[in-house]
Amino acid sequence: MPKKLLLINPVNYLRKGLTAIVSVRRPPLGLGVIASLTPSDWEIEIIDENFNEFQYKDADLVGITAFTPSAYRAYDIAKIYNDKGIPTVIGGIHASMVPDEASHYVKTVVVGEAESVWGNLIKDFESGNLQKMYKGELLECKDWPIPRHDLFHKGYVFDSILTSRGCPMKCNYCSVTLFNGYKYRLRPIDEVIREIKMINKKNIHIIDNNIIGYDKQSEERALELFRRIIDEKLKIDWISQASINFAENDEVLRLAAKSGCRSIFIGFEAEHKDQLKELNKGANFRNTQNDLEGAKKYKEVIKKINKHQIAVHGGFMMGMDTDTLESIKDRQQFIIKSKVNIMSCTAMSPMPGTVLYKKMQEENRLTRTNYPEDWQHYDFCEVLIKPKNMTAQELNSTVQGTLKRFFSLKNILIRTFITFMRSKNAKVTLWAFITCYNRRNKFIVE
Ligand code: B12
Numbered sequence: 001m002p003k004k005l006l007l008i009n010p011v012n013y014l015r016k017g018l019t020a021i022v023s024v025r026r027p028p029l030g031l032g033v034i035a036s037l038t039p040s041d042w043e044i045e046i047i048d049e050n051f052n053e054f055q056y057k058d059a060d061l062v063g064i065t066a067f068t069p070s071a072y073r074a075y076d077i078a079k080i081y082n083d084k085g086i087p088t089v090i091g092g093i094h095a096s097m098v099p100d101e102a103s104h105y106v107k108t109v110v111v112g113e114a115e116s117v118w119g120n121l122i123k124d125f126e127s128g129n130l131q132k133m134y135k136g137e138l139l140e141c142k143d144w145p146i147p148r149h150d151l152f153h154k155g156y157v158f159d160s161i162l163t164s165r166g167c168p169m170k171c172n173y174c175s176v177t178l179f180n181g182y183k184y185r186l187r188p189i190d191e192v193i194r195e196i197k198m199i200n201k202k203n204i205h206i207i208d209n210n211i212i213g214y215d216k217q218s219e220e221r222a223l224e225l226f227r228r229i230i231d232e233k234l235k236i237d238w239i240s241q242a243s244i245n246f247a248e249n250d251e252v253l254r255l256a257a258k259s260g261c262r263s264i265f266i267g268f269e270a271e272h273k274d275q276l277k278e279l280n281k282g283a284n285f286r287n288t289q290n291d292l293e294g295a296k297k298y299k300e301v302i303k304k305i306n307k308h309q310i311a312v313h314g315g316f317m318m319g320m321d322t323d324t325l326e327s328i329k330d331r332q333q334f335i336i337k338s339k340v341n342i343m344s345c346t347a348m349s350p351m352p353g354t355v356l357y358k359k360m361q362e363e364n365r366l367t368r369t370n371y372p373e374d375w376q377h378y379d380f381c382e383v384l385i386k387p388k389n390m391t392a393q394e395l396n397s398t399v400q401g402t403l404k405r406f407f408s409l410k411n412i413l414i415r416t417f418i419t420f421m422r423s424k425n426a427k428v429t430l431w432a433f434i435t436c437y438n439r440r441n442k443f444i445v446e
Helices: 029-037 068-083 093-097 099-103 118-126 176-180 189-198 216-231 250-258 273-278 291-307 325-338 355-362 373-377 392-406 409-423 426-439
Strands: 003-009 042-048 061-065 088-091 108-111 133-135 159-161 203-206 237-242 261-269 311-318 342-347
Touching: 003 029, 003 068, 029 042, 029 061, 029 118, 061 068, 068 088, 068 093, 068 373, 088 093, 093 099, 093 108, 093 176, 099 108, 108 118, 159 189, 189 216, 216 250, 250 261, 261 291, 261 426, 273 291, 291 311, 291 325, 291 409, 311 325, 311 392, 311 426, 325 392, 342 392, 342 426, 409 426
Parallel strands: 003 042, 003 061, 061 088, 088 108, 108 133, 159 203, 203 237, 237 261, 261 311, 311 342
Antiparallel strands: none
16 A cells, blocks of 8 residues: 555635635645655645645645644644644744744644755655654755646646745845745746646746846846747746836846736835835835835836736735834825736735844734734734834724725726726736736725
8 A cells, every 4th residue: 555645735714815815826836846756656635725624534644834824724734633643744934934833733844945855754754763853955946846736726727836946135024035045046947848838727827036036147047938938839828926127128028928927916015215125125216316216116117017018916015114104095095096907905914934023023013922823813914013103903994995995896997997008908908807806805804
């Protein structure tokens, strides 16, 4: 009998925020990697709570992944196996940020990227010598396996693919640099193309932190990727993330659109340099003299990307220490007037391990600290800190008010018209419309 590895993707009990919307869900790529690293004589199954609530299944070894909001659910599932004496392993961003906490709830914790340790972990398991903790190194990307996309639930609207890891930016709220390192590690294009061909979906989310990176070498590589997608006639529709530098080079925009880019997520965060500086994201206003110029630049970036037939999904934050009630109301106004096609707006949220979390902890300003249960609330739908210059209630209602206004049917329709006038492209217009429509009312938490 082959040994059985059960991999579990838990979803938190509250089920609000991004995971509540089917089209926004993405497959658990980390579990796909673990499956790929597992010797071929093992039987592997993924239980994915995005679609099927966990029901007990027998296994020799259980691997669980978790983001912070799903950690509590992950620990509850682990307990079921711990009680039966079946070894449980947890990995992923949350366990990597708080490994000591995680080790109370599972037999083994894998900290960091798993490529360098999973093979040894399996050997240790097979020889009855499973350790309490394994720490992964940041391997070069030529050593990453292609995730087992065939094991993902078929109900995902998008599959995802990673073409690079790491980020040289040090935004104080973000976990990526801590987890994947400062250095961009770029996968060889041949490998990426091979993986796209293996994916059985037309919609692909390229989940890199910045698809074109921040230097000439990564921009060149992105251009090469776009050309290959075009030349090989892969005919995919893709979305990804970038910085505002995405709009700097016309050739990037032209080839991205031609290769199937329908929308790009850009973390604008704020339209004032005080908040950007506070978030350590001053780069957004690089080469601008003052706030007015910076805000104007945002609008120009959106317009230019739209003209190249790509929608812009802007990410904004509210409730920074330099914010006031007035400044976040101004931000709401700015967001609506910016004509950004799709939008996410959240209260500044401290995720464990980040510089922001440490600051809030030191200043005794975290309002949900009954861990692990309270990790469920770290889903970007709630105010989790005592804001400096407003009440939590004021912050929450301004965030919610922004979402309500932006996703009102009237505003969606106005923007749909603007998107069409700018892009002259029915497909991109429809894409932006559907994305907004799917998000309508989904984030509002009364
Ligand atoms: C795609 C993505 C999503 C997808 C969901 C993907 C999924 N897997 O379910 C969507 C868009 C839905 C999403 C939503 C959210 N996301 Co998100 N997301 C990402 C993103 C861009 C990529 C994640 C990914 O797939 N990476 C690729 C895989 C291969 O890496 P990996 O999962 O880390 O797996 C490796 C290791 O962790 C480890 N590993 C992972 N699992 C396991 C399990 C075992 C057993 C073992 C041994 C090892 C192991 O091995 C893998 C190979 O090395 C990251 C940013 C980033 N660059 O990582 C943010 C990120 C993970 N998201 C983040 C956040 C905050 C959220 C939200 C809370 C907020 C929001 N934006 O609304 C929601 C919450 C969703 C939820 N689950 O409740 C934070 C997480 C912080 C935290 N402490 O949880 C990140 C790091 C972004 C950031 N800037 O900080 N997200």
